Amino acid sequence: MSLIDIRDIKKTYVTGDVATPILHGISLSINEGEFVAIMGPSGSGKSTLMHILSFLDSASSGTYLFNKENVSQKSDDDLAHIRNHSVGFVFQSFNLLPRTSVKDNVRLPLLYSENQKDNPEVLVEKAIAAVGLTHRRDHLSNQLSGGEKQRVAIARALVNNPSVIFADEPTGNLDSKSGNQILEILQQLNADGHTIIMVTHELDTAKHAKRIVQLKDGHIINDAPVKDRRFAKEGELQK
Numbered sequence: 001m002s003l004i005d006i007r008d009i010k011k012t013y014v015t016g017d018v019a020t021p022i023l024h025g026i027s028l029s030i031n032e033g034e035f036v037a038i039m040g041p042s043g044s045g046k047s048t049l050m051h052i053l054s055f056l057d058s059a060s061s062g063t064y065l066f067n068k069e070n071v072s073q074k075s076d077d078d079l080a081h082i083r084n085h086s087v088g089f090v091f092q093s094f095n096l097l098p099r100t101s102v103k104d105n106v107r108l109p110l111l112y113s114e115n116q117k118d119n120p121e122v123l124v125e126k127a128i129a130a131v132g133l134t135h136r137r138d139h140l141s142n143q144l145s146g147g148e149k150q151r152v153a154i155a156r157a158l159v160n161n162p163s164v165i166f167a168d169e170p171t172g173n174l175d176s177k178s179g180n181q182i183l184e185i186l187q188q189l190n191a192d193g194h195t196i197i198m199v200t201h202e203l204d205t206a207k208h209a210k211r212i213v214q215l216k217d218g219h220i221i222n223d224a225p226v227k228d229r230r231f232a233k234e235g236e237l238q239k
Contacts, residue, residue, distance in 0.1 A: 002068070003163060003195055004030040004053060009062035011048050022048045024218040025062070030197065032163075035190040037198045037209035044215040047168070050199045054166045055083040067163065084112045088157030088165040092172040094149040096141040102128060102152050103137045109160045127155040131185055147178030154185055158194070165189070167198040171205055183208040 011023040023045050030036055040046045051057035052064070055071070058079070064072045071082065088109070089095075096105050106127055110120045128137050131151040141149060150170060157165050167186060171179030187208060190196050198209055206212050207226055214222040 001032050002029050003032045003034075003066070004028070005065040005068075006053070006059075007063045009049075009052060009059045009064065011045075011052065011057075012060045022218055023052075023059070026218075026220060028213065028220065028223070030195070032195055033190070033193055035187070035196045035198070035208075035210045037200055037206035037212045038215065039200055039203070039206040039212055040215035041201055043217075045218040046199050046201075046215050049215065050166060050168060050197065053197065054087050054089065054164075055079040084109070085160070086163040088160065088162040090150070090153050090157050090165065090167040090170045092169040094141075094146075094153050094173070096149055096152055096156075098142040099140055101138055101140055102133060102144070102155075105141055105152050106155045106159050108156060123159050123161075127159040128152075130158060130189070131155045145178070146174050147181055150174060150178070150182050151185065154182070154189075158189065164195040164197060167196060169200055170198065171200075171202075179205070 006029075007027050009023055009026040010021070012019050012021045014020075026045075026049060038046045038049060048057070052059050059072065062072065063070065066082065066086070071079065074082075097108075103124055106124050107120065110123065125134070125137070128134055131154050133148065133151050133155065136144065136148060141152060144152065150173075154165075154170075165186075170186070171182055174182065183205065186196055186198065190210070196209070198205070200206050209226060211225050212222070213220060
């Protein structure tokens with residue numbers, strides 16, 4: 001079933017009398033349970049697109065259906081509600097509270113949640129176990145390695161059982177070994193049924209997804225499953 005369906009999405013930033021178009025009529029559908037990498041160089045519009053898809057920003061024009069509901073004209077408060085209850089975030093810089101335990105960092109999204117069907121502590125422990133950090137749950141986040149910090153960030157994104165997890169350059173601050181471990185966790189979460197949308201500029205990272213959407217200058221120039229791709233030696237994606 002389609003989770004995200006956008007049609008002719010455009011985004012222009014206006015500063016004074018200067019208008020800077022970023023997205024030029026993007027149309028895209030993402031189904032529940034997909035693992036999609038949005039890939040492109042700096043300035044391609046990939047981060048702007050992710051911000052719109054994750055309700056951190058609004059499009060200048062176009063239509064956005066989320067779970068078949070038109071969210072294009074919703075208020076900022078309505079978008080914040082959807083964001084808090086349906087979206088999990090994993091950022092390049094982790095965004096953890098430094099002198100706070102792993103458990104308390106993971107618990108944060110539950111403070112804004114109206115979903116209290118389950119015991120919050122059970123949800124926290126389940127999310128921490130999903131990223132293999134049960135043995136570190138009482139440690140402060142500033143006592144962790146970079147890879148462990150990103151695992152905590154994934155657990156925090158997961159704890160409220162969101163409809164979709166957005167990962168923005170999730171391996172950007174990690175060494176290759178830690179980065180691969182994080183990508184394996186994302187792949188496992190996807191195998192368990194979670195929808196993942198990952199933004200990256202690196203081909204090796206994007207290839208861990210099941211589908212790559214390639215942007216250039218605010219346009220989609222390629223969109224296909226990874227298994228159907230042919231990769232050129234210089235790292236460019238080709239049909």
